[in-house]
Amino acid sequence: MGNGFTGLQGDSSEVQVDVAIIGAGPAGLTAGYLLSKKGLKVAIIEKDTRYVGGISRTVEHEGYRFDIGGHRFFSKSQQVVDLWNEILPDDFIQRPRMSRIYYEGKFYSYPLRAFEALNNLGIWRSTTCMASYAWTKLFPIKEVKSFEDWTSNQFGKKLYSIFFKTYTEKVWGMPCNEMSADWAAQRIKGLSLGAAVLDGLKRSLGLNKRPNDGMQTKTLLETFRYPRQGPGMMWEAARDKVVAAGSHVLMGHSMKQLASDGQGGWRLSATRAEDGGETVIRAKHAISSAPMRELAARLHPLPATTLEASRLKYRDFLTVALKIQSEDLFPDNWIYIHDSKVRVGRVQNFRSWSPEMVPDESVACVGLEYFCFEGDDLWASSDExxxxxxxxxxxxxxxxxxxxxIGGAVVRQEKAYPVYDDEYAANVAAMREELEASHPTLHLVGRNGMHRYNNQDHAMMTAMLTVENIIAGHRVYDIWCVNEDAEYHEAGDEGAQSSIPARTVTEDQAAALNSLREVPTRITGSEAATDTDRAAA
Structure with missing residues (x-):
């Protein structure tokens, strides 16, 4: 693997396969693994010289392991759960789920519990929060256009500014008054400040022994499965199985051009990081999990919608891992930092994900996540x-x-989040329509491949259904319906949905195909994003 090749013999610079795959992340490796199982030969290119898994990789530094973003292995799809178990049967551990919000030296439950929040804020600030809430109920914003409008109406301006504004703007790099109200409605639904206060009063009078903190009754997952040495174990195992099946995973290979061969097939050329040379892959089908903007710029002939694709934007982030001579600082998997005095958005505790992530029991290892744009001052700063x-x-x-x-390391992750601005939906729809019409053997999968804000299991689902389409010889499933709702990783039972029989839509697809997650959308003028706009994404 050190020379950038896995599974390719000798000095050959050209390989013929059934399917060429761009990107060795969850979507690309899922597709490669399932296609290899079905007897097809694949070649996967990955520009990273060392790690597979994309944003789900695990980086190792001096024996310490870092999860890039934090990945709970939980899915309502039994098909996804079965695939995880098949690829990594013996290396899952069960871990407690705990996340909190940190604000001005105090911790608050996540999801937020309104009565607890008011209690922690103290009498004076709680009073101002309640006054702000009462004012909003008397004089609500009638024309709700933005995240700020919706959240202020729901909780009052004061609580909005404390618990929602700072973190949200850190993550997305845009003002809350330019983000769609749909994001708040989806992510914060079920929390009622009024119900929380009434519940608190009842408890103080001894009338209610079972607090609900204003939350609708729901079952949150309290534990989750996790590979003992991080999510990268899953994708390293998938890579090894692809290679064992006689297919190829080419590390240190960056897409140079994806050209139609004029007969429905593809010629994928990739530049080798090792020597600057070129490897050519010829295939009947091509699967791309590369950022849509990059794919459009490297397709030949250039799509008519290249200009639209070039306007797609991405949010990047970096993790600064600190080694600290101390016992563990906190029990959480991660803590959300709602404090404008610092730029960090979230802090992970790697030992809370798995004890094997941190080899020295006397050392705590935490990862500070900074959300940024590639090339800005944070991104351009030295590791030191x-x-x-x-x-x-x-x-x-x-x-x-x-x-x-006592030490630290920096991991940069470009294009971590596809940005949903005012024009992304039209740009994605334009390119999708053109490629589906002109290139039926080119398949877009995964988070960046489809410019969709998906989690790991939904990225996998897009690959699973794409494999079904390739095997069938025509489009059986519309993978653009695959998405997630905000509660997907917070509520319900793992594997609650049944498997998908080939070419049959069943309940399993309800978890993946019929649940849309509404994400930050920049609004223009007086219009918020419509359901049609979101569906077009």
Whole structure:
């Protein structure tokens, strides 16, 4: 693997396969694994020289392992669960689920419990929050256009500014008054401040022994499965199985051009990081999980919608991992930082994901996540400066004594989140329509391949259904219906939906195909995103 090749023999620079796959992330490797099982030969190119898994990879530094973003292995789809078990049968551990919000030195439950929040804020601030809430109920914003409008109406301006504004703007890099109200309605539904306060009063009078904190009754998952050495174990195992089946995974290979051969097939050329040479893959089908913008620029002939694709935007982030001479700082998997004094958005505790992520019991290892745009001041900072920044911010937050920080590492992740601005839906729809009409053997899958804000299991589902389409010889499933709702990883039972018999739509697809997750959408003028706009994504 050190020379950038896995499974390709000798010095050959050309390979003939059934399917060429761009990207060795969850979608690309899922497709490669399932196609190989069915007897087809595949070649997967991956520009990273060392790691597979994309944003779901696990990075190792001096024996410490870092999960890029945090990945709970939970899915309502039994088909996805079965595939995880098949690829990695013996390496899952069960882990407790715990996430909290950190604000001004205090911790708050996540999902937010309104009465607890008011109690933690103190009498004066709670009073101002309740006054703000009462004012909003008397004089609500009648024409709700944005995330800010919706959340202020639901909780009052004061609570909105404390618990929603700062973190949301850190993540998406856009003002809350330019984001669609649909995002808030989907992500924060079920929480009623009024119900929480009434519940708290009843408890104080001894009239209610079972608090609900204003939340609708629902079952949140309290534990989740996790590979003992991080999510990268899953995708390294998938890679090995693809190679064992006689197919190829080519590391350190960047897409140079994907050209139609004029007969319905493809010629994929890739530049090797090792020597700058070129590897050519000829295939009947091509599957791309590369960012849609990059694919459009490298297709030959260029699509008529290249200009639309070039306007697609992405949000990047980086993780600064700090090694701290200390016992574990907190039990959470991660903590959301709702504090404008620092730039960090979230802090992971890697040992809480798995003890095997941190080899030294006397050392705590945390990862500070900074959301940014590629090329901005954060992204361009040196690793040394970022480690200094992370150390300083943990001190500002009161979470770490800087003197106990004994080392650090930086992991950058480009194009982590597809941005949903005011024109993304039209741009994606235009390119999709053109490619489906002109190139039926080109298949777009995964988060960036489809410019969809999907989690790992839904990215896998797009690949699973694409494999079914390739085997069938025509489009059986519309994979553009695959998405998720906000509660997908928070509620319900794992594997609650049954498997998908080939070419049959069943309940399993209800979890994947019929649940739309509404994500931040930049609004224009007085119009918020419509259901049609979101569906077009």
């Amino acid at each position: 400066d970022l480690i200094k920044l992370a150390t300083k911010e943990m001190d500002i937050l009161g979470l770490v004594d800087p003197a106990k920080v």
